[in-house]
Amino acid sequence: MKVVALVSGGKDSCYAMMKCIQYGHQIVALANLLPADDAVDELDSYMYQTVGHQIIVSYAECMGVPLFRRRIQGSTRHQKLSYSTTPGDEVEDMFILLNEVKRQIPSVTAVSSGAIASDYQRLRVESVCSRLGLVSLAYLWKQDQSLLLQEMIANEIVAITVKVAAMGLDPVKHLGKEIAFLQPYLHKLNKLYGINVCGEGGEYETLTLDCPLFVNAQIKLDEFQVILHSSDSIAPSAVLHPLAFHLEKKTNTQNICQEKSDIVFEVQGDCLQECGAAPQSVAEVNNLVGVLEHKLHISRTQKSDTFSICCWLQDSHKPSSGLLEDMKAVLRKIELQLAGYGFGWENVLYIHLYISDMNEFAAANETYLRFITQEKCPYGVPSRSTIELPLLPEGLGRAYIEVLVANDQTKRVLHVQSISCWAPSCIGPYSQATLHKNVLHMAGQLGLDPPTMVLCNGGTTSELEKALENSEAVAKCFNCSISTSAMFFVIYCSTHIPSSERLQIQEKLDTFLKKVKLFHLDKARISPIFLYVLVPDLPKRALVEVKPILFVAEDTEAINETLQDQSCMRSHSRLGFEHAEWHDSCVKKCVVPGKLCGVILCVTGELAVKICTDHLGANQSKGVNQNLSKEDQMEKVSRFCIYLLNKIIIENGFSWEDIMYLRFYFPTSLHLPLEALSTMFTNAFLELASMCPAIAVGNEPIFNLVPVLGAGGSATSMDDIITCELFAQKS
CATH class of the missing domain: 3.40.50.620 (HUPs)
Structure with missing residues (x-):
């Protein structure tokens, strides 16, 4: 330059x-x-x-x-x-x-x-x-x-x-x-x-x-x-x-x-009138939303002070109007939802931007910038990750957006737009990280060389190591480390990674975290949980993207155990399941007592058969599961997921009102319509709610369904039929 x-x-x-x-x-x-x-x-x-x-x-x-x-x-x-x-x-x-x-x-x-x-x-x-x-x-x-x-x-x-x-x-x-x-x-x-x-x-x-x-x-x-x-x-x-x-x-x-x-x-003179892109007219956006209104689908979690809103195009196989139109419609719908709660973009902590084709990233970003601006976010612009997902095969249009919202202005945002040797810059209205109530939501990090903003050479493991180094540089700005404070690591893996290299991803991640821990032996440690998601493509054609979530404790903060709320404990056995030892093999969790609870629940095809076998009901008999349709099998899997998540939440002293977000990742190879999956999980929640009045299920789902190529708790086996990612925080 x-x-x-x-x-x-x-x-x-x-x-x-x-x-x-x-x-x-x-x-x-x-x-x-x-x-x-x-x-x-x-x-x-x-x-x-x-x-x-x-x-x-x-x-x-x-x-x-x-x-x-x-x-x-x-x-x-x-x-x-x-x-x-x-x-x-x-x-x-x-x-x-x-x-x-x-x-x-x-x-x-x-x-x-x-x-x-x-x-x-x-x-x-x-x-x-x-x-x-x-x-x-x-x-x-x-x-x-x-x-x-x-x-x-x-x-x-x-x-x-x-x-x-x-x-x-x-x-x-x-x-x-x-x-x-x-x-x-x-x-x-x-x-x-x-x-x-x-x-x-x-x-x-x-x-x-x-x-x-x-x-x-x-x-x-x-x-x-x-x-x-x-x-x-x-x-x-x-x-x-x-x-x-x-x-x-x-x-x-x-x-x-x-x-x-x-x-x-x-150089003399007064300030000149600066020129910029003309903002899109409200009438133009409203007209567009009017055309697409019948397609838009909204979900939101129950939590009153920090919650997620997700919006996607719902008509299954109608032709999309194109990425720009889809994004405008989805962003405007979310904007209207926020306004309905008395909020604006300044209340948003984090944005997941899912698009159908990474080749259109520049156009998507241009549209994004029309809605989320620094002028609209005086307390700091949200952090963001951008991922390509197989949206079109699922009839979801070309844009799918999830936002994490807070009802206060206590967030602390790190937004460095300058290119430096420190960490990758965020040129535009999206930030490296957002800290809110002890939770550090970090933007997805690629294996970029900060001073050149070019992906490092060396393939998958080199990109992963550089992405982790970049994550650590951001964490240091908040006086913490990814090795001692991370609760979650979501690792997005491009489908372009050879299968033979997937094991190296996990090994490199373990080696890096152990190395960094040596420099933080005096700090309290949290044992993080890991989720690997296989996607079609990532920004800049990267092979991996790392998205950490950290617990940042205050220096004088004491973490105390909290008493469990037993009011919903009876519901554990009312969805047709009784606890079995093998259930624990499905779950990874990270809990800060009385503060935060993170859960990853993985259901493989083999476990799905076992779930159907163990499910209580009149049809349970030897061999009956071999004749179950895919829909019947997934209906039982959805009930099992809600049963087990509810059990984990209650046993760790949390409630459904504490949920910040709940995502269900499902592979396109499942070949089930998203509407059918949504109905299954909604019905499972309705049944749970009927047994536990504290759970309020409204007209909108309290979960997000995310189509992927694969997902799982291991880099070598991203072949779950359903993967759940849940995060809860006490008010």
């Missing part, structure tokens, strides 16, 4: 440019924001470093690329962490500056910045990039600061301190000194007082005088003045004000720059 680099003059923005070049990008322009008054060294700004701005004008000549500069007119008006367009805010100066760069150099597609740890700065750069249709590159983001400082020095960045404001840093001794000279002392201060060795806490600021990008000349500072801002005896604050400097031409290099006056541009 062709990149405009935001430069403050500091070491971080210069090293970020070097990382851009390392990953194959081209720096075609520089952009700098400076005070309105040349005599002012530093502004009261959380956003911009301006000390040493008098020297930045020479960067154009040093690098041989044009420099665009704008004097800051705005101030800090929007003080919340996530930024929204605010007239008069200093961020709008960046928008005007980059908008002009884009106008003069239309080939620019990305913006580089030196953000390391500041969400405040990163989110504002991402906001401006989003408005201008540019990609944010932040290759220093979340990197270890000690290693970064060493890398900068090793890569010949010559930078001096131009501001100090921390315990142990003396203006007289340390201003104007090179970072290579100060490095040992900075590490000493880190151990003594915990300062950030890269100065990310505002401890110091730097000015780069030379680096490998300065192909034409280096900067020589001839004279400067120390201006004391605070004479605090513990942590004095002072800045270096340049008085005189000159450029020293480099030998043996071709001078590719023009005259300095030709490549420095002053």
Whole structure:
């Protein structure tokens, strides 16, 4: 990509440019924001470093690329962490500056910045990039600061301190000194007082005088003045004000720059009206929904404060109108359902986007962006996974969407849109992870190399390992680890994986989790459960996608056992089953007592025969099961699933009102209409409800049916005829 680099003059923005070049990008322009008054060294700004701005004008000549500069007119008006367009805010100066760069150099597609740890700065750069249709590159983001400082020095960045404001840093001794000279002392201060060795806490600021990008000349500072801002005896604050400097031409290099006056541009003017895609008219969507209304099917779980809504096209074999129309209809239906509960997209924690053809992913995403926007989700956009499913063979149209909804605004969202070395970016309104009431819902992770956003080489196991590394990077942002906090792992496996490699998936997963656990021996551990789902395709033609769900305990939180509610215990034997030892072989569960309960129930063809054999009833006799129709067999399997799930829920102190979601995965090879399966499970719930008044079954199913190519609790045997995935949380 062709990149405009935001430069403050500091070491971080210069090293970020070097990382851009390392990953194959081209720096075609520089952009700098400076005070309105040349005599002012530093502004009261959380956003911009301006000390040493008098020297930045020479960067154009040093690098041989044009420099665009704008004097800051705005101030800090929007003080919340996530930024929204605010007239008069200093961020709008960046928008005007980059908008002009884009106008003069239309080939620019990305913006580089030196953000390391500041969400405040990163989110504002991402906001401006989003408005201008540019990609944010932040290759220093979340990197270890000690290693970064060493890398900068090793890569010949010559930078001096131009501001100090921390315990142990003396203006007289340390201003104007090179970072290579100060490095040992900075590490000493880190151990003594915990300062950030890269100065990310505002401890110091730097000015780069030379680096490998300065192909034409280096900067020589001839004279400067120390201006004391605070004479605090513990942590004095002072800045270096340049008085005189000159450029020293480099030998043996071709001078590719023009005259300095030709490549420095002053950007002025007010904020321009930004252009964007025209939002779809409400009338257009409503008309479309009116046409498709008879096809739409809704399900939702019972839970009052966190629940799931699922919507799909219901007419079995009528021709679909196409993916875009189907998605519009489904999204609008969910939007109307949310409004009916007094909610909006801002209440959504997670979205499962299932489409019929991954070749249409870009079109699906474009439609998605019309409904779920950052403006509609001021508390953070939902996390998301996108999977191709065999929808059309089941008569479900081309789009099938499930949303997880909360009735409060206590969620905490991690949404990093910048491309970095940390973890894959989420460019657009979907986030890496959403934390709500101790549950971390993580977006599906592919085996992408974060700085290039390309799938790693090496096949299935390499992709899986990288996906797990990416998941761990996201988990660390919430002070947890997938090895100690994960309750669920859903592993989506592409049908393109050779059968011979499926065992390696399970082995690689076990090996990785054991390796990571070695670094978290002091943490309490949860033993996760695993679900493997075979699907036709995944985004970017990936072979695997990992979707973890984690329990994130608060530091002071105590987990107590809760008394079981015995009111529905009598229903265990009223669906025609009595407990047998082999029932336990069907179930995997992960329970945080009094908090969370996760269950995976797997029914293979062999177990289905056993279920029918053990089912109580007048028709039970030797050999009768061999003559059962597929419908009769599945009717008994559905009753067994509800019976066993109910037993597990009650025995662990939960109720059906605690269910966040319940999915039944069924293979297309079952050759049973979805409507028939839905009726079977609904009837089983109705029978259970008749025995237990606490279970309320309304007009909408309280479960989701998900068609797949295969599913199971093992990567080598994804051949269940029914796989149940249940997750419950105490209010």
